[in-house]
Amino acid sequence: xxxxxxxxxxxxxxxxxxxxxxxxxxxxxxxxxxxxxxxxxxxxxxxxxxxxxxxxxxxxxxxxxxxxxxxxxxxxxxxxxxxxxxxxxxxxxxxxxxxxxxxxxxxxxxxxxxxxxxxxxxxxxxxxxxxxxxxxxxxxxxxxxxxxxxxxxxxxxxxxxxxxxxxxxxxxxxxxxxxxxxxxxxxxxxxxxxxxxxxxxxxxxxxxxxxxxxxxxxxxxxxxxxxxxxxxxxxxxxxxxxxxxxxxxxxxxxxxxxxxxxxxxxxxxxxxxxxxxxxxxxxxxxxxxxxxxxxxxxxxxxxxxxxxxxxxxxxxxxxxxxxxxxxxxxxxxxxxxxxxxxxxxxxxxxxxxxxxxxxxxxxxxxxxxxxxxxxxxxxxxxxxxxxxxxxxxxxxxxxxxxxxxxxxxxxxxxxxxxxxxxxxxxxxxxxxxxxxxxxxxxxxxxxxxxxxxxxxxxxxxxxxxxxxxxxxxxxxxxxxxxxxxxxxxxxxxxxxxxxxxxxxxxxxxxxxxxxxxxxxxxxxxxxxxxxxxxxxxxxxxxxxxxxxxxxxxxxxxxxxxxxxxxxxxxxxxxxxxxxxxxxxxxxxxxxxxxxxxxxxxxxxxxxxxxxxxxxxxxxxxxxxxxxxxxxxxxxxx
Amino acid sequence: xxxxxxxxxxxxxxxxxxxxxxxxxxxxxxxxxxxxxxxxxxxxxxxxxxxxxxxxxxxxxxxxxxxxxxxxxxxxxxxxxxxxxxxxxxxxxxxxxxxxxxxxxxxxxxxxxxxxxxxxxxxxxxxxxxxxxxxxxxxxxxxxxxxxxxxxxxxxxxxxxxxxxxxxxxxxxxxxxxxxxxxxxxxxxxxxxxxxxxxxxxxxxxxxxxxxxxxxxxxxxxxxxxxxxxxxxxxxxxxxxxxxxxxxx
Numbered sequence: 001x002x003x004x005x006x007x008x009x010x011x012x013x014x015x016x017x018x019x020x021x022x023x024x025x026x027x028x029x030x031x032x033x034x035x036x037x038x039x040x041x042x043x044x045x046x047x048x049x050x051x052x053x054x055x056x057x058x059x060x061x062x063x064x065x066x067x068x069x070x071x072x073x074x075x076x077x078x079x080x081x082x083x084x085x086x087x088x089x090x091x092x093x094x095x096x097x098x099x100x101x102x103x104x105x106x107x108x109x110x111x112x113x114x115x116x117x118x119x120x121x122x123x124x125x126x127x128x129x130x131x132x133x134x135x136x137x138x139x140x141x142x143x144x145x146x147x148x149x150x151x152x153x154x155x156x157x158x159x160x161x162x163x164x165x166x167x168x169x170x171x172x173x174x175x176x177x178x179x180x181x182x183x184x185x186x187x188x189x190x191x192x193x194x195x196x197x198x199x200x201x202x203x204x205x206x207x208x209x210x211x212x213x214x215x216x217x218x219x220x221x222x223x224x225x226x227x228x229x230x231x232x233x234x235x236x237x238x239x240x241x242x243x244x245x246x247x248x249x250x251x252x253x254x255x256x257x258x259x260x261x262x263x264x265x266x267x268x269x270x271x272x273x274x275x276x277x278x279x280x281x282x283x284x285x286x287x288x289x290x291x292x293x294x295x296x297x298x299x300x301x302x303x304x305x306x307x308x309x310x311x312x313x314x315x316x317x318x319x320x321x322x323x324x325x326x327x328x329x330x331x332x333x334x335x336x337x338x339x340x341x342x343x344x345x346x347x348x349x350x351x352x353x354x355x356x357x358x359x360x361x362x363x364x365x366x367x368x369x370x371x372x373x374x375x376x377x378x379x380x381x382x383x384x385x386x387x388x389x390x391x392x393x394x395x396x397x398x399x400x401x402x403x404x405x406x407x408x409x410x411x412x413x414x415x416x417x418x419x420x421x422x423x424x425x426x427x428x429x430x431x432x433x434x435x436x437x438x439x440x441x442x443x444x445x446x447x448x449x450x451x452x453x454x455x456x457x458x459x460x461x462x463x464x465x466x467x468x469x470x471x472x473x474x475x476x477x478x479x480x481x482x483x484x485x486x487x488x489x490x491x492x493x494x495x496x497x498x499x500x501x502x503x504x505x506x507x508x509x510x511x512x513x514x515x516x517x518x519x520x521x522x523x524x525x526x527x528x529x530x531x532x533x534x535x536x537x538x539x540x541x542x543x544x545x546x547x548x549x550x551x552x553x554x555x556x557x558x559x560x561x562x563x564x565x566x567x568x569x570x571x572x573x574x575x576x577x578x579x580x581x582x583x584x585x586x587x588x589x590x591x592x593x594x595x596x597x598x599x600x601x602x603x604x605x606x607x608x609x610x611x612x613x614x615x616x617x618x619x620x621x622x623x624x625x626x627x628x629x630x631x632x633x634x635x636x637x
Numbered sequence: 638x639x640x641x642x643x644x645x646x647x648x649x650x651x652x653x654x655x656x657x658x659x660x661x662x663x664x665x666x667x668x669x670x671x672x673x674x675x676x677x678x679x680x681x682x683x684x685x686x687x688x689x690x691x692x693x694x695x696x697x698x699x700x701x702x703x704x705x706x707x708x709x710x711x712x713x714x715x716x717x718x719x720x721x722x723x724x725x726x727x728x729x730x731x732x733x734x735x736x737x738x739x740x741x742x743x744x745x746x747x748x749x750x751x752x753x754x755x756x757x758x759x760x761x762x763x764x765x766x767x768x769x770x771x772x773x774x775x776x777x778x779x780x781x782x783x784x785x786x787x788x789x790x791x792x793x794x795x796x797x798x799x800x801x802x803x804x805x806x807x808x809x810x811x812x813x814x815x816x817x818x819x820x821x822x823x824x825x826x827x828x829x830x831x832x833x834x835x836x837x838x839x840x841x842x843x844x845x846x847x848x849x850x851x852x853x854x855x856x857x858x859x860x861x862x863x864x865x866x867x868x869x870x871x872x873x874x875x876x877x878x879x880x881x882x883x884x885x886x
Contacts, residue, residue, distance in 0.1 A: 140781025172766035
């Protein structure tokens with residue numbers, strides 16, 4: 001299969017402008033004749049649905065939540081990057097581009113990243129105009145802070161609730177269009193399948209989560225903005241409902257899945273407290289600006305932290321990475337935490353934790369200054385752990401947080417299935433093997449506000465879209481298949497709940513395809529996952545019926561897809577015989593334990609084609625060329 | 638610890654519903670309240686019973702999806718804490734806990750503890766936004782906003798749309814929810830152009846949805862997990878009244 005990226009030619013600085021000039025336009029009077037389905041109402045989904053409706057397209061937006069304001073974008077705490085250079089500290093579009101390519105460990109597509117950096121400045125302006133209450137200085141100007149992995153202050157924030165405020169901005173823009181009748185919002189509808197007619201994405205199948213009704217919706221293009229698949233690990237910082245179903249179903253219908261093994265482990269999460277744990281809670285890594293990370297120097301030091309003198313503490317990030325210290329990128333900080341815990345120097349129950357200590361900053365700046373910056377985060381920590389972080393150092397441990405992989409898309413954010421566009425975390429394109437802090441919000445909104453409104457017009461203007469209806473055989477077959485799957489799940493009548501399978505799968509994935517991977521472990525996972533999947537289809541129990549609000553059924557359907565998707569992740573991790581970004585293969589490391597990339601053999605995007613459940617997927621490679629940023633070993637020392 | 642739970646069970650919107658009693662054993666104090674319900678549900682599934690439906694998602698206190706009345710208080714006994722962030726160390730061995738859905742005409746029960754809060758969306762739809770299309774914006778720093786104004790806007794904008802204010806109000810009023818959005822945008826220069834029509838339209842929609850009126854009980858403020866101040870209600874009333882008399886807010 002030929003992967004046509006559609007990257008424009010010419011100097012990278014001019015590519016997006018040139019491309020926009022080259023894209024054909026849709027006549028304003030004709031836009032309403034095109035129907036667009038947008039699945040997901042997070043940052044990427046809500047921003048694209050609102051903007052496309054403003055342009056005049058006929059938009060149908062779908063969410064499995066009861067309201068379009070609840071997607072997990074809302075939980076992003078720290079901030080959003082933009083190359084505004086308001087701080088006069090040397091930032092520029094080029095530097096944001098450079099940092100993102102380097103931070104992604106040279107596994108992202110240069111042209112996409114450059115465009116992301118370019119439109120980042122428009123995002124801030126747009127959000128301010130919407131009334132997003134970004135933090136301000138006393139003079140009334142926008143405030144910035146530096147954020148994990150950056151040496152300039154380019155991160156805009158709204159207290160510790162930046163994701164919430166950006167999402168509410170997009171949600172409000174969307175609701176305005178709903179009120180104007182230009183967007184039809186479908187709440188509590190979960191996508192079950194993609195409908196492909198004549199090789200093009202022409203609709204989706206949904207299940208109404210209140211009545212259980214399964215039906216098809218047809219359109220001229222389908223946009224998936226359905227987030228990431230971190231919940232394949234069961235325990236992650238994702239919201240409970242986050243799942244892979246929409247993108248995985250599209251994958252089964254022909255869309256290539258790119259780099260599924262690139263998962264980001266966030267270094268600052270609250271450690272697990274017991275077997276009943278349902279999710280992990282992230283503490284914004286902005287905390288690393290003022291908190292110092294340390295563990296005891298000696299194994300098995302059981303003293304309480306205030307009894308451990310400076311001489312017996314190991315501030316290991318400051319020691320190993322003097323120039324970035326506590327602000328080292330996420331993958332590096334996470335792995336370093338795992339290393340010290342593996343050495344037996346971890347703190348807290350089970351030794352799975354490291355200290356994040358604010359006492360120096362409190363001494364230097366005062367408790368009030370720290371409370372101003374992080375008050376709500378400190379409160380949240382205390383609520384969960386019962387410990388006061390102003391007095392006792394926080395305990396943190398890495399947890400799965402973000403997935404860089406996703407459906408393969410070209411420069412227009414269109415998958416290899418014509419008419420299927422993929423935005424935000426659901427696509428693979430901008431973060432390479434590792435995402436920098438405060439870049440997820442940026443990418444979601446860049447895709448939704450400033451990229452898709454142009455590129456989808458180019459697709460429609462090419463013409464060739466025939467009429468399509470729910471009566472088509474493809475639509476009817478897809479609906480039938482979904483109904484069949486639901487009734488099968490309900491009729492197994494076994495002993496184990498969907499959650500118990502999900503937990504077991506998550507454990508396999510965390511142990512074998514988590515923070516560190518190796519060939520033997522991945523091969524073991526590739527035997528155990530199909531076994532677990534087989535048991536699932538024989539021993540699952542889903543109480544209740546399909547024609548009602550049934551949360552066990554919703555979960556069962558999602559877990560069924562995770563059980564197939566997990567295998568794909570392991571195949572991807574296994575073929576990538578190198579360590580890069582969020583993918584660390586134990587066989588490929590330097591003498592001092594740093595990731596060892598292999599640019600000669602693996603400087604490509606791994607795009608997988610589905611060949612059938614339980615069958616080895618086919619690998620297609622999009623080779624990456626770095627014309628503007630020199631391939632180099634990432635060093636944060 | 639061992640607990641006795643009395644949980645509202647209602648099979649669907651048209652079912653009458655009733656409280657049912659369940660015993661849960663060996664609850665850890667480190668569990669969240671929802672994790673305790675997860676354990677109950679796993680137990681019910683194992684026994685061949687229908688698990689309790691409840692809304693939840695982020696479990697970090699920010700998405701606003703979860704919501705249940707715990708011992709008569711929306712989100713339970715701890716101030717400024719959503720049900721998902723409530724931890725079992727708040728309770729003690731032998732406690733009896735009553736768990737009910739939000740009760741309000743404008744929030745019909747869909748099943749057990751799950752209610753339909755679509756009315757909130759329809760309120761926002763009538764004016765809870767700045768009418769700016771993508772691409773029209775000037776530079777973000779072209780509109781200086783004093784820190785107190787920006788902070789005040791943020792305090793109001795922190796609303797998570799959970800509906801606890803409605804559940805807490807003896808009149809099932811949505812004044813705090815509506816006022817939070819009106820107050821957020823009224824605190825900012827960007828929100829001034831539509832300030833009057835926004836207050837008017839949102840209040841009218843609130844009434845149309847069947848929410849009650851405000852009689853200054855301030856139960857909403859006490860129940861709000863984000864601590865949104867009832868002062869915003871006063872501000873909305875002022876904007877609404879001045880608009881009603883033909884003036885500008």
